[in-house]
Amino acid sequence: MNALEASAFVKDLGYTLDGAWKVLLAGLILGAGLCAVYAVGIRGMALSAAGSGEAGQGGQGGRQGNAIGYVIAGVCLLIVLYGIVSGIMIVLGSGLGKDVTFDHVIPMFTEKS
Amino acid sequence: MSPETLALVIVVVTALGFDFTNGFHDTGNAMATSIATGALTPRVAVALSAVLNLVGAFLSVEVALTVTNAVIKVQSSDGTPLTEFTGSGADKLLMIILAGLVGGIVWNLLTWLLGLPSSSSHALFGGLIGAAVAGLGFSGVNWVGDGSALDGVVGKVILPAVLSPVVAGAVAALATWLVYRITVGVAERFVRDGFRWGQVGTASLVSLAHGTGDAQKTMGVITLALIASGHWTDTANIPLWVKVVCAVAIASGTWIGGWRIIRTLGKGLVEIDSPQGMAAEASSAVTILASSHLGFALSTTHVATGSILGTGLGRPGAEVRWSVAMRMVTAWVITLPAAAVVGAIMFGVGRLFGDVGGPIVVLAILIALAGFIYARSRHEPVDANNVNDEWDGMPTPSGGTLAGTAGGVA
Numbered sequence: 001m002n003a004l005e006a007s008a009f010v011k012d013l014g015y016t017l018d019g020a021w022k023v024l025l026a027g028l029i030l031g032a033g034l035c036a037v038y039a040v041g042i043r044g045m046a047l048s049a050a051g052s053g054e055a056g057q058g059g060q061g062g063r064q065g066n067a068i069g070y071v072i073a074g075v076c077l078l079i080v081l082y083g084i085v086s087g088i089m090i091v092l093g094s095g096l097g098k099d100v101t102f103d104h105v106i107p108m109f110t111e112k113s
Numbered sequence: 114m115s116p117e118t119l120a121l122v123i124v125v126v127t128a129l130g131f132d133f134t135n136g137f138h139d140t141g142n143a144m145a146t147s148i149a150t151g152a153l154t155p156r157v158a159v160a161l162s163a164v165l166n167l168v169g170a171f172l173s174v175e176v177a178l179t180v181t182n183a184v185i186k187v188q189s190s191d192g193t194p195l196t197e198f199t200g201s202g203a204d205k206l207l208m209i210i211l212a213g214l215v216g217g218i219v220w221n222l223l224t225w226l227l228g229l230p231s232s233s234s235h236a237l238f239g240g241l242i243g244a245a246v247a248g249l250g251f252s253g254v255n256w257v258g259d260g261s262a263l264d265g266v267v268g269k270v271i272l273p274a275v276l277s278p279v280v281a282g283a284v285a286a287l288a289t290w291l292v293y294r295i296t297v298g299v300a301e302r303f304v305r306d307g308f309r310w311g312q313v314g315t316a317s318l319v320s321l322a323h324g325t326g327d328a329q330k331t332m333g334v335i336t337l338a339l340i341a342s343g344h345w346t347d348t349a350n351i352p353l354w355v356k357v358v359c360a361v362a363i364a365s366g367t368w369i370g371g372w373r374i375i376r377t378l379g380k381g382l383v384e385i386d387s388p389q390g391m392a393a394e395a396s397s398a399v400t401i402l403a404s405s406h407l408g409f410a411l412s413t414t415h416v417a418t419g420s421i422l423g424t425g426l427g428r429p430g431a432e433v434r435w436s437v438a439m440r441m442v443t444a445w446v447i448t449l450p451a452a453a454v455v456g457a458i459m460f461g462v463g464r465l466f467g468d469v470g471g472p473i474v475v476l477a478i479l480i481a482l483a484g485f486i487y488a489r490s491r492h493e494p495v496d497a498n499n500v501n502d503e504w505d506g507m508p509t510p511s512g513g514t515l516a517g518t519a520g521g522v523a
Binding site: 004005007008009011012013015016017019020022023024026027028030031032034035036038039040041042043045046049084087088090091092093094095096097100 | 169172173174175256257258259260261262263264265267268272273276277279280281283284285287288289291292295296299300303304307308311314318321322325326388391392395396398399400402403404405406407409
């Protein structure tokens with residue numbers, strides 16, 4: 001390997017570590033994060049089933065459990081749906097050759113810079 | 114039909130064959146976890162994945178024509194063949210492409226026979242590298258790029274291969290751990306059913322991303338062959354028929370199922386429950402999408418496998434079969450050189466028989482090898498009916514299972 005190749009190799013290493021770090025962060029926040037939100041939503045669904053969703057509990061606090069549970073589940077579902085739609089937009093974007101921006105919170109296509 | 118056209122037809126048919134093997138090799142990446150937990154029945158899972166791969170492939174409007182530039186030096190930066198490969202030099206380029214494809218196909222088939230998930234992208238690149246070395250010498254390969262951006266075999270193949278499973282595994286481990294912590298005490302039926310829906314959603318996203326990303330490789334290779342042989346001149350677009358046949362090829366391959374690999378991913382590595390399944394596919398989806406959004410190349414197989422291993426680590430008390438994992442990693446490491454060897458040999462053999470005879474002989478050898486491998490697979494077939502049976506070890510080429518890869522605890 002000559003000097004030029006050696007320096008390109010080192011640069012490649014740098015680019016990769018830099019990129020891997022970004023992907024890891026995105027994965028931890030969005031991947032693990034959305035899964036956690038989904039799990040909270042499932043807990044909400046269980047809560048909404050008049051208290052009988054929680055293993056080992058009786059039927060106390062049925063009505064209250066119902067309402068809060070549905071709200072929690074609903075909010076979580078919306079968050080997860082936002083994540084899924086964003087994901088689909090990114091897939092579409094890569095196919096269509098467009099970038100996806102989140103400047104206005106809602107994902108939108110823009111031309112590639 | 115002129116000799117050049119016959120060579121071209123053989124290249125196109127072989128490329129579609131590669132696309133087909135790419136399809137069934139990667140079905141498991143998206144669907145193995147859903148099949149293993151029962152979120153989807155085997156046949157529905159592969160049908161869904163096939164449809165999404167088809168849709169994804171058609172979504173590839175902007176196809177990277179410069180697909181081979183990542184690893185070998187046969188194209189210029191706008192996608193056209195380098196001048197030494199135009200005119201009378203086109204046959205050499207066609208043979209490099211053909212030999213590369215055969216290298217990729219043979220490795221895909223061999224790893225399929227052994228039930229080993231391995232990267233189809235690496236198999237193709239390996240084949241191309243081998244053929245290029247045989248035809249152009251080591252300087253015909255783009256090893257490290259020029260340092261201005263991530264490029265070359267090291268930058269676009271090897272480094273991503275090492276890091277992407279680790280990243281995906283870490284994400285999946287955290288996701289799994291969180292999910293189990295958050296749903297402690299919730300009744301089994303809510304957990305099981307709720308996460309099954311989550312599994313279907315995340316697995317679908319992975320299939321869509323796969324169709325969009327992977328069919329492009331074959332589209333790019335076929336278009337390059339068309340340009341080299343003078344049948345196409347537009348470097349900004351690919352012919353519609355190319356897109357259609359590539360989409361159909363990868364979707365058909367996906368639908369056939371690749372059951373042996375699905376079984377290894379779904380049952381052989383980790384015994385999976387639906388929360389783990391969803392965490393794994395969510396991790397795969399985010400890793401693949403974040404990487405493609407940032408412009409990085411990676412293999413869906415490496416990511417999916419890393420995710421599944423990660424869910425094994427993230428769930429307290431889960432069992433990971435390291436013997437199977439090690440066997441897989443070994444396959445990954447030798448994919449590039451093994452496919453390269455086949456590509457190099459095929460190039461050498463092909464050039465012995467001239468511009469017409471060469472492609473015909475290479476195709477004949479490919480068909481013979483494929484037939485042999487398929488026949489071996491029938492000794493102990495894996496299909497939709499037994500893909501979820503209790504794990505009893507990795508398949509071997511002669512039928513039966515490999516000692517030391519059944520059972521075992523983390």
